[in-house]
Structure formats: C-alpha cells, structure tokens
Amino acid sequence: MSKLPDPWQAGLAAGWQVTDASRLAQDLQLECDVAIVGTGAGGGMAAELLAQAGLRVVMLEEGALHSSGSFRLNEAEAYPQLYQESANRQTADKGITILQGRTVGGSTTVNWTSSFRTPAGTLGWWRRAHGLQNMSEESMQPWFERAEARLGIAPWETDPNANNAVLARGCEALGLSHGRMRRNVRGCWNLGYCGTGCATNAKQSMLVTTIPAALQAGARLLTRVRVQRLLLAGDRVKGVLAEALQADGVRASGRRVTVKARQVVLSAGAIGTPAILLRSRAPDPYRQLGKRTFLHPVVLSGALFPQRIEGYYGAPQSVYSDHFMHVGAIDGPLGYKLEVPPIHPLIMAATLPGNGAVHQRLMRQMPHLNVTLALLRDGFHPESVGGQVRLRDDGSPLLDYPLGAVEWEAARRALLSMAELQFAAGARAVLPVHEDAGLARSWREARQMIAALPMQIMRTRVVSAHVMGGAAMAADERRGVVDGDGRHWQLRNLTVIDGSLFPTSIGANPQLSVYGFALRQAEALRQRMA
Amino acid sequence: MTLSRRQLLQTGLLGGLTLALAGRLAEVPAAPGFAANVADRQLIMALAPGMLGPLPAGGAAQVAGNVLKAIDGLPLAVQAELRQLFDLLHNPLARRLLAGVAAPWPEAGEQAINAFLQRWRYSRFSLLRSAYQALHCLLGAGWYGAAASWPAIDYRLPAMMKGLL
Ligand SMILES: Cc1cc2nc3c(=O)[nH]c(=O)nc-3n(C[C@H](O)[C@H](O)[C@H](O)COP(=O)(O)OP(=O)(O)OC[C@H]3O[C@@H](n4cnc5c(N)ncnc54)[C@H](O)[C@@H]3O)c2cc1C
Ligand code: SF4
Numbered sequence: 001m002s003k004l005p006d007p008w009q010a011g012l013a014a015g016w017q018v019t020d021a022s023r024l025a026q027d028l029q030l031e032c033d034v035a036i037v038g039t040g041a042g043g044g045m046a047a048e049l050l051a052q053a054g055l056r057v058v059m060l061e062e063g064a065l066h067s068s069g070s071f072r073l074n075e076a077e078a079y080p081q082l083y084q085e086s087a088n089r090q091t092a093d094k095g096i097t098i099l100q101g102r103t104v105g106g107s108t109t110v111n112w113t114s115s116f117r118t119p120a121g122t123l124g125w126w127r128r129a130h131g132l133q134n135m136s137e138e139s140m141q142p143w144f145e146r147a148e149a150r151l152g153i154a155p156w157e158t159d160p161n162a163n164n165a166v167l168a169r170g171c172e173a174l175g176l177s178h179g180r181m182r183r184n185v186r187g188c189w190n191l192g193y194c195g196t197g198c199a200t201n202a203k204q205s206m207l208v209t210t211i212p213a214a215l216q217a218g219a220r221l222l223t224r225v226r227v228q229r230l231l232l233a234g235d236r237v238k239g240v241l242a243e244a245l246q247a248d249g250v251r252a253s254g255r256r257v258t259v260k261a262r263q264v265v266l267s268a269g270a271i272g273t274p275a276i277l278l279r280s281r282a283p284d285p286y287r288q289l290g291k292r293t294f295l296h297p298v299v300l301s302g303a304l305f306p307q308r309i310e311g312y313y314g315a316p317q318s319v320y321s322d323h324f325m326h327v328g329a330i331d332g333p334l335g336y337k338l339e340v341p342p343i344h345p346l347i348m349a350a351t352l353p354g355n356g357a358v359h360q361r362l363m364r365q366m367p368h369l370n371v372t373l374a375l376l377r378d379g380f381h382p383e384s385v386g387g388q389v390r391l392r393d394d395g396s397p398l399l400d401y402p403l404g405a406v407e408w409e410a411a412r413r414a415l416l417s418m419a420e421l422q423f424a425a426g427a428r429a430v431l432p433v434h435e436d437a438g439l440a441r442s443w444r445e446a447r448q449m450i451a452a453l454p455m456q457i458m459r460t461r462v463v464s465a466h467v468m469g470g471a472a473m474a475a476d477e478r479r480g481v482v483d484g485d486g487r488h489w490q491l492r493n494l495t496v497i498d499g500s501l502f503p504t505s506i507g508a509n510p511q512l513s514v515y516g517f518a519l520r521q522a523e524a525l526r527q528r529m530a
Numbered sequence: 531m532t533l534s535r536r537q538l539l540q541t542g543l544l545g546g547l548t549l550a551l552a553g554r555l556a557e558v559p560a561a562p563g564f565a566a567n568v569a570d571r572q573l574i575m576a577l578a579p580g581m582l583g584p585l586p587a588g589g590a591a592q593v594a595g596n597v598l599k600a601i602d603g604l605p606l607a608v609q610a611e612l613r614q615l616f617d618l619l620h621n622p623l624a625r626r627l628l629a630g631v632a633a634p635w636p637e638a639g640e641q642a643i644n645a646f647l648q649r650w651r652y653s654r655f656s657l658l659r660s661a662y663q664a665l666h667c668l669l670g671a672g673w674y675g676a677a678a679s680w681p682a683i684d685y686r687l688p689a690m691m692k693g694l695l
Pocket of ligand 1: 037038039040041042043060061062063099100101102103104105106107108110111112113114115116195225226227228267268269270272273276317465466467497498499500508509510511512514
C-alpha cells in the first residue's frame with residue numbers, strides 16, 4: 001500500500017456500491033434503468049451523466065478495481081493487473097501488439113494523458129465521405145469544452161522531459177512544425193509512470209473522476225465480470241448476461257450475473273464492443289460489424305545520445321509534430337503523427353529487436369535512449385480498410401489486421417523521417433526498431449539501411465495503443481452499426497458509447513474524442529429516456 | 531502462434547514427419563491452461579542466456595519463474611497456443627528438425643541455442659518468426675521486469691517516491 005491518499009478507500013467506507021464478482025457465492029440478478037458495459041473513457045463519461053440525471057445505473061467491468069494505493073510504478077505488476085492480455089494482446093497474425101486497459105477506468109487508468117480534440121480534417125472527412133453531416137467542429141465544441149473542464153485538460157506548462165525534447169529539437173533543426181500537448185492532469189508530479197497507474201491521482205482518468213461521481217450519485221459497479229452477450233427479444237435488448245471471473249481474472253468462476261435494463265450501453269471499447277455484439281448474434285444485415293477496426297499502427301525508432309535521456313522520468317508525452325499528417329491529401333499515402341513513448345525496462349526489453357549480448361548492450365544504454373514513434377493515420381486511404389474483429393472458438397475476440405502495401409510504404413517513410421530527425425537532434429546512433437536493422441552512425445547510413453529493410457510482420461515492430469472502430473457510426477443503416485447518436489440501427493434500446501463507433505481512425509490520440517462523443521451521445525440517451 | 535496442422539503443413543518443411551507430429555498435437559485435448567511442467571522451466575533456463583546475454587548467478591532460474599507466472603495470467607486461448615509451442619519444442623524430432631538443436635535443451639551448447647534463435651528470428655515462415663518473437667517477449671519481460679536486472683541498466687524508481695510506495 002502506498003502512503004499517498006487513495007480516494008477509493010474513503011468512498012468504499014462511505015458505502016459506494018461496489019461488488020467484486022469473483023467473490024460471489026451464487027448467481028446474481030439485478031434490474032436497473034441503464035446497464036453500462038465497460039468503465040473506460042466512454043463508459044465512465046456515460047455513467048456520470050446518467051447517474052447524476054437520477055437514473056439507476058449498473059456498470060459492469062471485466063477488469064478488477066485497482067486504485068492508487070496499489071499503484072507501485074512496477075510494470076511486472078501493472079501489466080497483468082491493468083491491461084488486456086497483460087499488455088500483450090496481438091492481432092491474429094501476431095504482426096501488431098496492442099495495448100488496451102482492462103481495469104476500472106479502462107484504458108484511461110493507464111493512458112499517457114495526451115489530449116487532442118478530433119482534428120477538423122477528420123470531422124470534415126466524416127461529413128464528406130461518410131455522410132455524417134452534423135459532425136463538425138462547431139457542433140462538437142460544447143462537448144469538448146465540457147470534457148476538458150471536467151478532466152482538467154489544459155496546456156502542460158512544465159518543460160518537456162529529455163525524451164520529448166529530442167522531438168522538439170529535431171523538428172526545430174529540420175524546420176518541421178511541432179507543438180506542445182495538453183494533458184488531463186491536476187497537480188501532476190511529473191513522474192512519468194502514467195502507464196502503470198497514477199499513484200498520485202493527478203491523472204484525471206475515469207478511475208478518479210466520473211466513476212467515483214457516478215457511485216456517489218448511487219450507481220452500482222460490478223468488477224471482474226465479463227459480459228458474454230445481450231439478452232435479445234426481437235428488436236429490443238432486455239439486458240445483459242455476464243460471467244463472473246475468478247480472482248485471477250483469467251478463468252470464469254461459474255457464477256452468472258444477469259442485469260435487466262431499460263437501456264443497454266456498450267462501452268467495452270473497440271474490439272470489446274464488437275465482440276459482445278458478435279457473441280450475441282446481434283442483427284448485422286449489412287455485414288458491417290467488427291469491420292474497419294483501426295489502430296493507428298505505430299512504428300518506432302530508437303536513438304542513442306551522448307547525454308542522459310532517462311525517458312522513464314517526466315510526463316511521458318508533451319511534444320508532437322503533425323508535419324507529416326499534412327504533406328499529402330487525407331486519403332492519399334498515409335500521413336503520420338510523431339510523438340515519443342515513455343521508456344520503461346520491461347516494455348523496452350520486449351520491444352527492442354535482437355537478442356543475446358547485442359540486446360543486453362542496448363538495454364545497458366537505456367538511460368541514453370530516446371525512442372520516437374510515428375502513428376499512421378489509417379482508414380482514409382481507399383486501401384486502408386483496417387482490421388476485422390472475429391471470435392475464437394472460446395468466444396474471446398481476435399482482431400485480424402493484415403498490414404498491406406499502403407501501411408508498409410508509410411512505415412518505411414516514417415522510419416526515414418524519424419531517423420533524420422533524431423540525427424538532427426544530436427543522436428550518436430539511430431536504431432530503427434526492426435529485426436534486420438543495426439545501429440546507424442549517420443543519417444546517410446540510416447537512409448541506406450532503411451531503404452533496404454524488408455517490411456514484414458515480425459521483422460518490423462508494429463504496436464498500437466489506439467484501438468478505434470468496428471461498430472461505426474453511419475448516416476444510414478447500410479454503412480455502419482450505429483447512428484450518429486450511437487444508437488444501434490437494428491436494436492433500438494442499445495447504444496454504443498466508446499471508441500468503437502469512429503468510422504475511421506481519429507488521426508490524433510483518441511481519448512478526448514471518446515470523451516466528447518460520449519457526452520454528446522449520453523446526453524441524447526438521457527433525453528430519450530426522459 | 532496457432533500451430534494448426536494446416537500451418538505446419540504450409541511451412542512445407544518436413545512432409546510426412548510434420549504430418550505425424552501435427553496429428554499428435556491435434557490429439558492432445560485442449561487443456562484449460564498452460565499447466566507448466568519441469569521441462570518448460572528447463573527450456574526457458576536453457577534459452578535465457580542466448581536470448582538475454584550473460585546473466586548473473588540465479589538469473590536464468592528467476593527468468594523461468596517469472597515467465598511461467600506471466601503465462602499463467604494470459605487468456606486461456608493464448609495459454610493453449612503457448613502450450614503447443616512448448617510441446618513442439620519438447621518433441622525431440624521437432625527440436626532436431628525445426629529448431630536444429632541435436633542435444634536435449636538443458637545440454638544444448640551456447641552455439642546451438644544461438645543458431646536456433648537466429649534461425650527462427652529470420653525464418654521465412656511467419657509462424658516460426660512469431661514463435662521466436664513470443665519467446666523474445668516472454669524472456670525479455672521475465673528478466674527486465676524484475677528489480678534484480680535494474681542496477682545493470684542503471685534504472686531506478688524516481689527518488690521522489692522513496693518511502694511513499
Ligand atoms: C497505454 C496506453 C496509453 C494511451 N495513451 C493515450 C494518450 O496519451 N492520449 C489519448 O488520447 N489516448 C491514449 N490512449 C488511448 C485511450 O486511452 C483510449 O482510446 C480510450 O480510453 C478508449 O476508450 P473506450 O471507452 O473506447 O475503451 P477503454 O477505455 O479501453 O475501456 C473499455 C473497458 O471495457 C472493459 N470491457 C471490455 N470487454 C468487456 C466485457 N465483455 N465485459 C465487461 N467489460 C468489458 C475493459 O476491461 C475496459 O475497462 C492510450 C491507451 C493505452 C492503452
Ligand atoms: S506523470 Fe503525472 S499523471 Fe502521470 S503518473 Fe506521474 S503524477 Fe500521475
């Protein structure tokens with residue numbers, strides 16, 4: 001237990017209704033107005049708004065409750081506790097490793113706090129190419145403002161850490177536009193351990209904001225409970241059926257939980273929400289469900305500097321460059337956003353290429369290592385159709401996302417841009433994160449090496465922390481799964497409120513997009529229920 | 531890595547032998563979890579120096595313990611895939627023909643282990659590359675997730691948190 005204050009202790013003592021389903025001695029049946037599945041960015045926002053409107057809300061969360069008192073800045077503890085598949089979820093062909101949260105607060109409990117509104121170009125594309133006429137900056141502005149006020153989203157005035165400073169310096173040297181991020185923090189200690197759960201409660205995740213507020217307003221939270229399927233009756237949903245998990249979070253305990261509800265909200269995240277609909281055999285007359293799941297596939301470039309970088313300390317992300325987002329048309333060759341990831345030993349060891357003495361030497365230089373990342377904007381180019389969620393035999397979801405020529409072309413371009421930038425920032429050597437790459441000592445050497453790298457899965461490292469789509473909003477039922485309010489086209493008392501309803505990737509870190517749309521859609525639901 | 535019979539055949543490496551092996555793998559009923567055994571531990575310990583470089587005394591055993599613990603926390607479908615991979619590596623024929631390692635794992639020499647790792651790392655079959663990557667990830671996490679590895683890489687938790695955690 002940490003010695004810092006943990007608001008959950010007081011809340012639980014004051015009688016918040018929280019049930020750890022792994023402890024259920026028998027099956028559980030509940031009734032309520034709204035059942036919300038998942039407690040991440042979408043579910044958290046919806047829960048607060050609906051509970052404060054006086055509706056009886058039950059939240060069901062597959063992960064466990066872990067709060068600041070148990071956050072010890074330790075990757076080996078945090079990944080199994082707080083992430084889907086211990087932070088090692090993979091696409092069907094193992095080509096992409098996916099980070100997603102699985103705990104109370106979902107991915108917001110472990111995310112890196114970078115906050116961007118949905119880019120105007122993305123909203124414009126949704127209007128032009130997807131017919132979503134009322135998705136504009138003006139119509140979204142009040143919802144973003146409300147989310148920003150709720151979560152303390154504001155410019156981060158502290159100097160960037162050395163890892164982010166590399167990106168800023170490289171951009172300046174090359175004349176690339178770049179900017180400082182906004183973050184959802186209040187009183188941040190600038191520690192750098194957002195990814196293992198914020199021990200100081202500075203990060204304004206759903207864990208410390210909306211979920212406590214919903215509980216305070218009388219909502220109920222069930223944890224370690226995995227929703228299996230919807231209870232369907234014609235074109236309506238009567239509730240959800242879930243299995244309680246054992247304390248290990250892996251196996252089902254055998255206890256079942258049934259929640260009957262007037263309205264069901266699916267907020268299980270991209271991959272999670274389509275999986276529940278697939279398991280339920282929900283109507284899908286136009287075969288849209290689970291398709292067009294996007295990842296912002298990320299490629300990475302390491303660089304060694306003479307000075308210490310210590311990319312484990314300090315706000316993990318504070319600088320970005322959108323330069324390469326805007327060099328071509330939005331639906332042309334994929335654009336990419338440049339950022340840096342935090343650098344911690346476990347995830348670096350797993351991510352950096354090579355083995356034996358070479359890998360060990362690289363790990364020993366970790367204090368001098370900068371890593372830059374490029375997230376590719378997928379879902380706009382006609383050939384960038386994203387992935388498809390399928391079910392394994394045991395019903396668990398699996399994302400099939402084959403990388404094709406358009407993604408690989410962009411990956412190579414991005415590796416080149418990053419290497420050039422890192423040398424411009426003063427790197428001694430650059431290492432594209434690729435099994436066939438070595439340390440390049442000059443930009444010239446790097447350029448030749450990258451030009452020759454085979455672009456293939458499990459040679460080029462590709463990762464993602466942004467899962468989007470799979471239950472897309474659409475202007476008519478033939479082109480998506482839900483309407484602009486998140487209402488399911490065929491099941492009229494079912495609403496999707498999470499990242500799965502984006503029709504393309506966002507083209508920026510998605511949390512604030514999820515928050516803004518969640519508020520808009522939860523408010524529409526509240527009005528429908530009034 | 532789903533070592534399905536079809537994929538093993540796709541690798542086209544071993545003809546009749548693969549068929550026989552795949553047949554045997556398919557017979558094994560899907561176990562509820564990984565259910566680690568002594569051979570698994572020995573295998574990880576044998577691979578650890580090759581994957582991670584020289585380790586201090588007791589390091590390989592620690593890696594093995596951490597890896598098996600980590601596997602236990604993965605979804606059952608992933609545990610079942612890893613079970614297939616480990617079973618394949620335990621099979622003497624597969625070890626010899628697919629991994630190219632003649633001696634049983636605990637007796638295999640450094641060179642043989644390194645050659646095996648490189649062979650799978652750069653294999654033209656994505657199935658074998660994915661098996662290598664799974665081992666890379668598990669062993670890397672098993673060692674560098676442990677505080678014992680941190681002094682050598684000059685990593686420590688922020689001083690500000692001393693006494694608070
Ligand atoms: C490590 C990391 C860093 C990130 N950094 C940033 C960042 O800096 N900025 C940014 O904008 N975005 C970031 N993101 C992404 C951002 O956090 C997500 O896009 C956002 O949280 C998605 O919201 P969501 O509601 O769709 O899903 P999530 O927040 O993922 O919530 C889904 C919840 O549903 C639960 N669930 C799933 N299936 C079931 C089921 N069957 N039954 C019950 N519960 C279920 C899950 O356990 C999870 O808690 C990051 C993500 C990660 C993982
Ligand atoms: S950097 Fe700030 S928000 Fe992130 S974990 Fe540290 S104190 Fe929390």
